[in-house]
Amino acid sequence: MRKIKHGKLAAGCADSCCLKLDGLSVKLEGDSILEDVSFHLHCGEIVALIGPNGAGKSTLFRSILGQMGYQGKITFSPAGGPAIRLSDGAAIGGARPLVGYVPQAPSFDRGDPVSVLDFFTAATARWPVWLPIPRKYRARAAACLERVHGADLLDRPMGGLSGGQLQRVLLALALEPVPHILILDEPLSGVDIEGEHQLLDMLDELRTQYDLSIFLSTHDFATLGQFADKVILLNRRVLKSGPPEEVLSSSEFFETFHLHMGKGGGQ
């Protein structure tokens, strides 16, 4: 099992960088998707977002990524620095936080002629990947993949990767360039137990190495206690947030997932 949980859980936000969501609401064609969502996310913290399907998890991510209109405020304060409002368009003095994003795993057919190198180069370079890829881009992709111990995957077709390998490739991409905040949408779905351990260890390694805030959604409640510093239970609004053991034993959690008290938190 995993040793350290986190470096420091800052009580306030004064001396730590912090992503703040304040009264975030999203409406789509009159339907309310998110209502008054507020929470803070600190550097070096792993925060897990849980909630039933349709709870607004992906919408929340897309709002932080600036892909979606919202009401309320999303700000980022670097350690000790002034707050920067996200999704405001132009970057402010280069201090705008970078958000790395691992989307829900795209589905590749087994026969898709897209190698990991093609995929990586297409996302990070201007070189058209339908031409032979020069050595310099190859070396760069290999170096990025090495961050997730995946340099050997370079020439593999994307469609032939296991769920865990695919997540590692997507993760390597989200880390290029190294972001301030890393968002992962369901990184554990379709990943076997071994791959899951590998992935979680990697996230733990990354947040200490780069002092990243990691924000991920998951349905895997059994492992939450092993890696998450904080769990946010979302169903349109924040129903409960706090340390994993607290959220997983709350009446809100049991009600949301229609579990009966006393049966334990697994699914």
Place this chain on the structure above:
Amino acid sequence: MTFWYALVDLLPFEWAQSGSMYFMKNALLAVLVITPLFGLLSTMVVHSRMSFFSDALGHSAFTGMAIGALFGFHEPTWAAVVFAILFALLFNLVKRRSALASDTVIGVFSSTAVALGIFLSTLNGRSFTRFNALLVGDILSVEPAKVGVLALILLAVAALWLASFNQLMLSAISPALADSRGVRVFWQETVFSVAIAVVVTLSMTWVGLLVINSLLVLPAASARNVARNMWQYHLFSLLGAVLAGIAGLMTSYHVGGSAGAAITMYLALGFALTFLLRKK
């Protein structure tokens, strides 16, 4: 063209002799321009599962021709190009705004376009048969000026491929990811579908409406059987299209029969072969 004729004269074929059979030499040049064009577009049509869409575009191109003819344009092709572009734009807009699956939206558009085309072309009791040539296509009737237009389109598509293939591929793989890396997914898709619209409409007269979609599907479908990365995929798709194009034209010259159909049959043969050799 003089240079091209001089070049072809060097070939050891009976039709390649100096000073004769210009229609065949024009046709060969047209094939050498059209097939790489389709070989390139084909890779993304197959990769982003747009073969049904490109089929529908062919139908709309015919409707555009009917509209152009109705208004008595000397060159109904340009009316068809405009119509096909509008069709592609409207389709993208409706797809984006509606909750329907894209094949349903395509079905709606395709059937509407065909119905409109048939209605307009048979208005006042006119016969449909004058459009038969369009259905089958005739590459031997291609004129040097038309080959020039196609060559410009080939250059434009090659430039598009150099500039935005990466974004296009990323959008097809994961719109959310593409968006997070600054790709404007909607515009990428729109520009690509407009490119298909223009290419399909302009080459329809030579290739034939009934087989044109096969040129957008078969080269890449065959390449996919054996390619392991994007470079191989493009190489095989381009080579396959050009080889089938030349072979089809030669066959059609020697035994008669539509060149477009002959090219398609060579492409189908290529698919069968690559299927047998397919990667495991």
